[in-house]
Amino acid sequence: MTNFPKGSYPSGSKSRVNRAGDNVRAGRATQEDLHVIDEWPAAHRGVLNTFQAILRGRTKGTMGI
Numbered sequence: 918m919t920n921f922p923k924g925s926y927p928s929g930s931k932s933r934v935n936r937a938g939d940n941v942r943a944g945r946a947t948q949e950d951l952h953v954i955d956e957w958p959a960a961h962r963g964v965l966n967t968f969q970a971i972l973r974g975r976t977k978g979t980m981g982i
Contacts, residue, residue, distance in 0.1 A: 934957050937950035958965075 937953040
């Protein structure tokens, strides 16, 4: 997992991630835009996996599975 300094975001800034998304939606995405978008969830994978594991543990046996 990649650690970023407090207050920083992968690929430079949150606004850069938003601009990359805007470019994709407008049909003018560059390779850099695609890289920025790909990097964003990867930077949060550890937190997301932990959250998912906690939810699964709390709901175990409650979903009729």
